[in-house]
Amino acid sequence: MDRHLLSINDLTRAEAFGILNTAHELAIISDGTLKKLPTLRGRTVVNLFFEDSTRTRISFESAAKRLSADVINFSAKGSSVSKGESLKDTAQTLQAMGADAVIIRHGASGAAQRLADSGWIQASVINAGDGTHEHPTQALLDAYTIRNSFPEYTDSFEGLRVAIVGDILHSRVARSNVLLLKKLGAQVTLLAPPTLLPVGVDSWGVETSYQFDEVIPKVDVVMMLRVQSERMLDSFFPSEREYSRSFGLDSRRLDLLPPRSIVMHPGPMNRGLEISAESADSHKSVVLAQVANGVLIRMAVLYQLLGGQTLGDISSVQPITQVANK
Amino acid sequence: MASLLDAGDIGRALKRIAHEIVERNHGLESVVIIGIPTRGDYLAKRIAKVLSEIESPVPVGTLDITMFRDDLRLRAPRPLLPTSLPSGGIEGKCVVLVDDVLFSGRTIRAALDALGEIGRPKSVQLAVLVDRGHRELPIRADFVGKNIPTSANESVKVNLTEIDDEDSVLLIPEVSGEHNG
Known part of the structure; x- marks a missing residue:
């Protein structure tokens, strides 16, 4: 090293x-x-x-x-x-x-x-x-947390499906996680409004989608990102309500997740914006383990x-x- | 490369050490066996197996002492090895540390430091398969499989079937490299 x-x-x-x-x-x-x-x-x-x-x-x-x-x-x-x-x-x-x-x-x-x-x-x-x-240490602790929840991926993340949702554009957590998860073999899907996807995301080797509801039943890990208001100098989405409706993890989407899947968030959480209180406190949430x-x-x-x-x-x-x- | 002990010798040595542990502690009431990875751990399990046959089952544990070594700064970081301590702990117990080769004594010093962090055993005894001399610290073994006088630039290699091809102890002349503490 x-x-x-x-x-x-x-x-x-x-x-x-x-x-x-x-x-x-x-x-x-x-x-x-x-x-x-x-x-x-x-x-x-x-x-x-x-x-x-x-x-x-x-x-x-x-x-x-x-x-x-x-x-x-x-x-x-x-x-x-x-x-x-x-x-x-x-x-x-x-x-x-x-x-x-x-x-x-x-x-x-x-x-x-x-x-x-x-x-x-x-x-x-x-x-x-x-x-x-x-x-990088955030990505490593996220990978460690994932491995603790899925012992079958101890030696390789080959076959693990991860969705990273939200403000990809401003997120260093997302960048490090994409690099590490791909390195370990996982399949990554980025979910965000087009305004919050960085330029050149096509070259990252990941899938992108705008349809949270289509992706959510097919993932093992859903990683929610904080909406970073302090880095948003322009309007990237029409309103917080609309963002929350399209890309927030509410209780309805929580029910769409496969039974063994986990919910992650690097913190600090904007409860009610990108993640509902019920999702943050559910048994699927590993936020405190992180x-x-x-x-x-x-x-x-x-x-x-x-x-x-x-x-x-x-x-x-x-x-x-x-x-x-x- | 000279063979010092074969499979039969190792088996007999461990059997004798087991009997000596029972004798020294007047039974096995508060005895806990703790192996130092990698090969000390396998030896600890073998001794515990003999003890359960001749007397009674004893708690067995593994203690990785890497983080307690005093020579960490002399080489690249080593990977950590598994640690598992008996559920009963070591407080007030007679701990028997088990390692394959006793050489400088630094591994045992690190193990004593680690045990001191975990609790206060009633006593700590040391069992080794081979004592090859050249101590750098005032440490001695209570139970020795075989004393083997060596020169400092020779190397003693313990093979155990759990991870090696055979049970044997070999004397390798003039080798620089891995030193067993």
Whole structure:
């Protein structure tokens, strides 16, 4: 596995299953009394969040702490420095502090890649969501949750049918999920109004549809996406009521789902808009399992990136003066 | 490549270790057997089988100690192996750790750390099929299948039919690579 986790494309199919298997073993270990593992003692993990987040930041923080790493939360909110400069300054500060991993969430697509490629830091970079690009750990925890519900797909998702419904255009969760689900062998259908499908979706290798009712009886997994009002600067659909009627998961559609199927949502949910309260709380909903599994997946990723020898172990950290002169 | 133990030797050694465990603990009342994956786990199950034949059934568990190793930073991350602890736990029990080869003692140190996180056993004993010397820590085994003096650059390979072709212990000369702790 590469030093960074920026995109699902950084992982081979075997590496992706390796992370899921590691999370599975971690679940068994921490299910009992082994709540705290000494594995990353002395490592420093920085949460660098330029965008608001509760569950992802807390999930990463909890994962790092359960592996005994030191966690620094760096909230960049309110920074008025232009993007490139601020990211560079911040990165150099983190390097000087001796960070072993930087978990970055940023509003600009490609921010994590920039941080990793810049040469500003030696730390491993983990993408926790960059703009409308990717959110790889979310896709991994979703795949893990799916596998827990369908043990027959433990070694391959060949034959698994997944529908991803809603705001595909703005969703980094959808992008990472499409990449990972296809990599693992699943068959993916995207359901959205034409205005919320990205340009070039034909090249993604997935099916698209506007008819929720036709697709829903044929899927094992229905993944609802949040309508991201904060990224919608234009009107993408006539009204919330009409969106909800065409693409919302209400109790009528819930009944159309096959018996064993599951309902997923990355959160936070707009109850009543893309998902009804009844669907969100039904026995088919695995939303809370997704949150719990997030910690395990992030522990597995941190272990894979930091558990062994890292760049910082080989070449000692450069003196601060030297970095500053560059 | 010299053969140190054959299938018959391994069977007899495990039988003797089982009898010694019963003798040392005056029965099996609070004994729990815990194997260290991969081959220690199979040996633990074999010892438990002998114990159930000669005395009574005992709880058996598996403990992966990867996350507790002190040499994690010296190589690439290893995949985790299954862990399953007996439902009765280890609190107040006489835990018998089982591994295939005792070498540096670092695996056992990691196992003791892991056990310390799980609970407080009344005592911890160690059973190994082969003790090859070269300890780097003050750790010794309570039950030893066979003491085999080796040189540090030799390697001891334990084969078990559960995952290998045969039951055997081989001495492989001058090999760098996998070290059994």
